[in-house]
Amino acid sequence: MIKWAGAIFILIASTWAGFLLAGNLRERPRQIRELRSCLALLQTEINYGVRPLADALSRIAETAGGALARILEKGSKNLLSMDGESTYQCLHRAIEEEWRHTALSKTEKEILLKLCHVLGNSSRADQLHHLQLAATRLEMEESKARSEQERYEKMYKTMGILTGALLVILLI
Structure with a gap:
């Protein structure tokens, strides 16, 4: 009885891990689109x-x-609160502290950090130009993320289930 309960637990845990990885793949293009929308509003x-x-x-x-x-x-x-700190330092700290809660990759983070160097520190025209460049780069990343999602989402789900089934077979 305990053996079967352990087997079910292993199967559920590995399936959950596969669906969690697939969920991150599904969430990334949506968050990139949302980030592009935020940059358009900032622009x-x-x-x-x-x-x-x-x-x-x-x-x-x-x-x-x-x-x-x-x-x-x-x-x-x-x-508002970090007196004497540059705009970049304030925004960089926010990105570093909250990034782990996103499904975005290191590439999107680098795009945002490069943009933070310009925000508040250059002319309006220069800021608008860099916002447009960031939006263009994010559009390319969104396209890549969508193709990765199409290619790997189903595979992650299947691999989670099959890995759990393999472990159950090997342990029983």
Whole structure:
């Protein structure tokens, strides 16, 4: 009886791990799209708005969801509370603290960090140019993420189930 309970537990755990990995693959393109949308809103704020960057980030965080909203809100709070620190340092800290809650990869993180060097430290035209470049790069990453999702999502689910079944067969 205990043997079968252990076998079921192993099968459930490995299946869950496979579905968790597949979920990250499914979530990544959606979060990249959401990030591109946030950058478009920031571009509008910089181009037409007269709000400080902290207020703009806070306002965009209200429309964003999940982990991206947390990054934006944390960045806004850091800009308001970290006196004497540069814009890059405030935004970098927010990204580092909240990144683990996203399904985004290191590439998207690098794109954002490069953008943070420019935000608040250069002319409006330069910031808009870099926002456009970041959006273009994120569009390419979204395309790659979608193709990875199509290619590997089903495989991760299947491998989770089959790995659990293999372990059960080997242990029983």
